Amino acid sequence: MPGLAVVGAQWGDEGKGKIVDYLAAQADMVVRYAGGNNAGHTVVAGGRTVKLHLVPSGILYPGVTCVIGNGVVIDPEVLVEELDALEQQGMPAEKLRISNRAHLLMPYHRDLDRLEEEARGSRRLGTTGRGVGPAYVDKAAREGVRLADLADEAWLRERLAAVVPRKSELLRKMYGHPGYTVDEMFDYCLRFRSRLVPLLVDAGEVVGEALERGQRILFEGAQGTMLDLDHGTYPYVTSSTATAGGVLPGTGVGPGSVSNVLGVVKAYTTRVGMGPFPTELSGEQGEWLRQRGGEFGTTTGRPRRCGWLDLVQLRYAVRINGIRQLALTKLDVLSGLERVRMAVAYEIGGRRLDRMPASLSELAQVQPVYEELPGWSEPLASARALSELPEAARRFIGRLEELLGIPVVYVSVGPGREQTIAVDGIAW
Numbered sequence: 001m002p003g004l005a006v007v008g009a010q011w012g013d014e015g016k017g018k019i020v021d022y023l024a025a026q027a028d029m030v031v032r033y034a035g036g037n038n039a040g041h042t043v044v045a046g047g048r049t050v051k052l053h054l055v056p057s058g059i060l061y062p063g064v065t066c067v068i069g070n071g072v073v074i075d076p077e078v079l080v081e082e083l084d085a086l087e088q089q090g091m092p093a094e095k096l097r098i099s100n101r102a103h104l105l106m107p108y109h110r111d112l113d114r115l116e117e118e119a120r121g122s123r124r125l126g127t128t129g130r131g132v133g134p135a136y137v138d139k140a141a142r143e144g145v146r147l148a149d150l151a152d153e154a155w156l157r158e159r160l161a162a163v164v165p166r167k168s169e170l171l172r173k174m175y176g177h178p179g180y181t182v183d184e185m186f187d188y189c190l191r192f193r194s195r196l197v198p199l200l201v202d203a204g205e206v207v208g209e210a211l212e213r214g215q216r217i218l219f220e221g222a223q224g225t226m227l228d229l230d231h232g233t234y235p236y237v238t239s240s241t242a243t244a245g246g247v248l249p250g251t252g253v254g255p256g257s258v259s260n261v262l263g264v265v266k267a268y269t270t271r272v273g274m275g276p277f278p279t280e281l282s283g284e285q286g287e288w289l290r291q292r293g294g295e296f297g298t299t300t301g302r303p304r305r306c307g308w309l310d311l312v313q314l315r316y317a318v319r320i321n322g323i324r325q326l327a328l329t330k331l332d333v334l335s336g337l338e339r340v341r342m343a344v345a346y347e348i349g350g351r352r353l354d355r356m357p358a359s360l361s362e363l364a365q366v367q368p369v370y371e372e373l374p375g376w377s378e379p380l381a382s383a384r385a386l387s388e389l390p391e392a393a394r395r396f397i398g399r400l401e402e403l404l405g406i407p408v409v410y411v412s413v414g415p416g417r418e419q420t421i422a423v424d425g426i427a428w
C-alpha cells in the first residue's frame with residue numbers, strides 16, 4: 001500500500017508545500033491530516049504562486065484528488081476564501097473532498113485564541129491567532145461542531161445549543177466579550193452549508209479504498225516535528241499531532257498505510273512564535289538569513305527567527321517520525337557565506353548532551369556545539385543535478401547524511417517546482 005508521509009522535520013515552514021507539489025506529479029491523492037489555517041504552504045509552479053492554508057498542495061494537478069482529513073480543524077470562512085481564490089487563478093478545486101468528521105473552527109475560537117494570548121501577556125505562546133488551539137481544545141473536550149453536523153439542521157441546532165451558551169459565558173465572564181447567541185451561530189453555519197456539504201465524504205473510506213486499489217497517496221504534514229503537541233517544545237507547540245504518527249488518527253487509516261516517511265529539512269532553522277531555539281542567531285547573521293531566505297510567515301507575515309541547522313534536533317525528528325529519506329530545501333539561501341555551521345551536540349554546565357531535553361528550562365540553557373564547514377559563493381538557483389553544485393555544497397549535504405544516517409533524495413535550490421534536484425527516487 002503505497003502511502004508516503006511528508007513531514008516537517010523542524011519548527012515548520014521547511015518547504016513542505018513545495019515538496020508535496022513536486023511529488024504530487026507522481027501521486028493519485030494528497031491528504032492533509034492535521035492542523036488548520038495556522039499552516040501556510042507556498043507553491044510556485046508554472047509562473048504561478050499559490051498560497052495554501054487548508055487545501056492540500058496537490059491542488060495544482062487537476063487529476064489529483066485532494067482530501068482534507070478529519071484531523072484538520074476547518075475555518076469555513078478561510079476555506080471558502082481559499083476555494084474562491086483558486087478558482088479565480090483558474091484552478092477550481094473540483095477534486096477536493098472533505099472529511100465529514102473534521103471539526104469546524106468557529107468565530108469564538110478565533111476570539112478565544114486572541115484573548116487568551118493577550119491574557120498571557122509576556123508569557124504568550126506566539127500563536128498564529130487563527131483559533132486553532134481553542135478548536136482542538138473543544139474537540140478534546142467533546143464540545144466541538146463537526147462538518148457532518150451542517151447537513152442536518154435540527155441536529156446542528158441541538159449541537160450549538162449544547163456548546164454556544166457555555167462558550168459565550170466563558171467569553172463574557174473571563175474576557176468581557178459579548179459572546180454569541182445560538183441563533184447567530186446557527187445562521188453563521190448555514191452560510192457555508194451549500195458550498196461545503198456537497199464536498200463531504202467519509203474520508204477514511206475514500207483514502208482506504210484508494211490504498212487498496214494500489215493508488216499512490218501522499219499524506220501532507222502541516223507544522224513541524226518541534227511543534228507537535230506531544231513531542232515538540234511544549235508548551236510552545238501547536239495543538240495537534242504534526243508528526244507522521246498523526247496520519248492514522250487524522251485520516252482514518254491503519255498503521256500499514258504509511259510505507260515511507262520523507263522528512264523536509266531546511267538548510268538552516270527557523271521558528272515563528274516564542275520558545276527556546278538553541279541555534280538561533282539573533283544578530284546580523286540572523287537578519288542576513290531572514291532577508292536572503294525571505295523568512296516572513298506565509299500566514300501572519302511575522303519575521304521568522306533564524307539560526308543554524310541543528311543535528312541534535314534533527315536526529316530526534318528522524319526517530320520520532322521514522323523518517324527514512326530527506327528533502328533538503330533552501331540550500332540556495334546559504335550561498336555567499338564563507339563558512340556554514342551545524343550544531344552536532346549541545347553543552348550544558350560543562351556536560352555534553354546528544355539528545356533533545358524534555359525540560360524546556362534545560363533546552364533554554366543549552367549551548368550548541370558547532371561543526372564548521374566551508375561555504376560557497378556560487379548561486380545555486382539554476383543547478384539541476386548534484387554535479388552542478390559546488391564541492392562545498394555537496395560536502396554540506398554529505399555531512400548531513402552522514403550525521404543522520406539517512407539519504408537526501410531531493411535538494412531544493414529555489415521556490416519553483418523545476419528548481420528541484422532529484423538525487424534519487426522516492427521509495428513509495
Ligand code: GDP
Nearest residue numbers: 013014015016017040041042330412413414415
Ligand atoms: P511550508 O509551510 O513547509 O510549506 O513552507 P512555507 O511555504 O511556509 O515556507 C517556505 C518558503 O520558502 C516559501 O515561500 C517557498 O516558496 C520557499 N521555498 C521553498 N523551497 C525553497 C528553496 O529551495 N529555495 C528558496 N529560495 N525558497 C524556497
Ligand code: IMO
Nearest residue numbers: 012013038039040126127128222223238272273
Ligand atoms: P506550516 O504548516 C510555522 C506555530 C506558531 C506558534 C505555535 C502555536 O506553514 O509549517 P498555533 O496558531 O498553532 O496555536 O500556534 O505554532 N505554528 C507554525 N509555525 N509554520 C506553521 O505551519 C505553523 N503552525 C503553527 O507560530 O509558535
Ligand code: MG
Nearest residue numbers: 013040041298
Ligand atoms: Mg508555512
